[in-house]
Amino acid sequence: MAEEQYDLRKVLAEIKDLPGQYHETDKEIDPEADLAGVYRYIGAGGTVQRPTQEGPAMMFNNVKGFPGSRVLIGLQASRKRVGTILHHDYKTLGWLLNEAVTHPVEPVEVDRSHAPAQEVVVKADEPDFDIRKLLAAPTNTPVDAGPYITMGVVYGHSVDGKESDVTIHRMVLEDKDTIGMYIMPGGRHIGAFLKGYQEINKPMPITINIGLDPAITIGATFEPPTTPLGYNELQVAGALRNQPVQIVQGTTVDAKAIARSEWVIEAEILPNQTMQEDINTNTGYAMPEFPGYNGKANPAVNVVKIKAVTHRKDNPIVQTTIGPSEEHVSMAGIPTEASILSLTERAIPGKVKNVYDAPAGGGKLMTIMQIHKDNEADEGIQRQAALLAFSAFKELKTVILVDEDVDIFDWNDVMWTINTRFQADRDIMVLEGMRNHPLDPSELPEYDPARIRVRGMSSKLVLDGTVPYTMKDTFKRASFKDMPNWKEYLD
Incomplete structure (x- = not known):
């Protein structure tokens, strides 16, 4: 019998009946500020405006304007819950991640018949295509620049195809087929790959993968020097689960997707083109960021053009987070702990x-x-x-x-x-x-x-x-x- 593959649904099944760890609601919720506003009280934690607390992950089954789609928030907004999800003592997760990054397990490619993420394919050139009506991306506050993808893992590769990587960026839905992506200067590997495409003035093919096993979203946040350029952090998730992450070729772009995602956006980052992040609102703000303040809208985010959206056919889940919540602490903090332990243990x-x-x-x-x-x-x-x-x-x-x-x-x-x-x-x-x-x-x-x-x-x-x-x-x-x-x- 084949080993059951880890994905978001398997994780939810494991925690669903644990006291205080998971809650579903069928009550209608507006994704524009209401969803984050409600969860702020229930379980956001972190540096979110008080009152807040540590609470269960929440699944909103009835999202206004998006029939058949669900939104999950706060899955990693508790370090103890992350320990449960990764089957490890929450106090030594840094050591666990350190071990995983030093014993990587490479992803394995599967064909489309084994990729639930591609059960439904919607092409961006279809007359009625509009990402803002398809993907239930919430806003955190009423002054956000727009609906944000906050838990999307961007998967791309170098110009020569020899190196690949995954990173997480803030991404705002700007138009029916356009996303504004903030790539922090001098930071992530995707930015280094993009520089190569810009030098030859060619668009960079990527996929944006949403609704994932937390082993992937936590592993994806490693940074240099622990994971140097070309180290694909999907290998960390493979080590954490002792099984390779399954990937699949995109349907419209020359890029790989995570095969067991809930949603995949296939797209291209346009070379040497930027746009105003809050072009639709002019509020001056992007979204709440991890320090606890509203991030300033960037005047020049990268322009991403969508080619297609693929998703599971059975009530696909949009996974989201509140910027300054405990969930960010889990994703950013635990790999940082691992990086510090790695260097100090050597020295x-x-x-x-x-x-x-x-x-x-x-x-x-x-x-x-x-x-x-x-x-x-x-x-x-x-x-x-x-x-x-x-x-x-x-x-x-x-x-x-x-x-x-x-x-x-x-x-x-x-x-x-x-x-x-x-x-x-x-x-x-x-x-x-x-x-x-x-x-x-x-x-x-x-x-x-x-x-x-x-x-x-x-x-x-x-x-x-x-x-x-x-x-x-x-x-x-x-x-x-x-x-x-x-x-x-x-x-």
């Missing part, structure tokens, strides 16, 4: 026990590092670890260092460290004039003209809350009696 093996990219930093801007010191000679190794973390992930802004008796997943424990094992005049390191993430609004020249010369420059901060090795007995936590039978008293 100072055994000294970094664990890493957590907390929601307060959106999974990108902050990390908490748990440090092990063997002897007095290890004093200072913790600050070396912080510098390695900045090297592993250039968008990191703040590092908090704690001892191994501290629970890095408990903010009270972390802040207890800063209040009892930290002196501001000696335990702060500030590194000026470094590159960071351009979506951080404090990294604008207007904020500090003397130090921020161009957008995306930042000072970086290290808070060293580790105890000097020679004083470790002074900082021993109060110890209580072990009571293995404590649960008996709850019966």
Whole structure:
């Protein structure tokens, strides 16, 4: 009997009956701001406007204007749920991803008869084609530039076809067959491939894959140096599932698609052409981004022309997320943890026990590092670890260092460290004039003209809350009696 392939539907079947992890509703919902507005209260978490909370993933079965289509939100908006989905302890997911990226499993190509994503094919040259009426892409807020694809994995290859990669970008539906795609400068591999096509003035064929196993969407967010140019992150998902991701040739473009997607948009990125992101609204905003603020509309996003849309025939699912939600923390933060662990384990093996990219930093801007010191000679190794973390992930802004008796997943424990094992005049390191993430609004020249010369420059901060090795007995936590039978008293 053939092994059952992992896809979004298999994952939903696994969590559907777990208490508090999944909820469906047949109540009609408007995808324009209402859907995100409702989920904000139920389970968005992260840096979303309060009140919010950790809650179940939600399936909206009755989306206004889109009969037969469903929208799923928040599947990864809980680190514990991600652990359940990946069958692993949520506290050591960084180590799991580190193992996966170093033992990749290449995708395997299947024919169309084995690709549910191509059960229905809609060509963009059909007279009534309109992506805005076909795909139930929500808006997060009333001032968004338009409906956004927030969980679309872009799959493309180099001009010579020798290298391929997957990345996630924010993509707004601009017209009936046009998407505006924001490719962050100097960042993702798709941007590097596009540069090659622009040099020869040819469109770049891509597919945008929506509705996927979280092993794919989490693996796709790895960045250099952990996954260098040409490393296809679908290999990470293959390793996580111990089975290759199935891919299929596009029906209208020379690009591969993920065969078990719910939806696939086949398209081309036009060479050397850009457009105003909010051309339809002129609000000045794009959508809420991971730092928790409305992202400014970009005056020059890449122009993507749609050639076809394929999807499953049985109630296809549009997967979406709220920009600053806990879901972004899972997708961006866990691979970042893996990247930091990979570099520190090679450089100072055994000294970094664990890493957590907390929601307060959106999974990108902050990390908490748990440090092990063997002897007095290890004093200072913790600050070396912080510098390695900045090297592993250039968008990191703040590092908090704690001892191994501290629970890095408990903010009270972390802040207890800063209040009892930290002196501001000696335990702060500030590194000026470094590159960071351009979506951080404090990294604008207007904020500090003397130090921020161009957008995306930042000072970086290290808070060293580790105890000097020679004083470790002074900082021993109060110890209580072990009571293995404590649960008996709850019966």
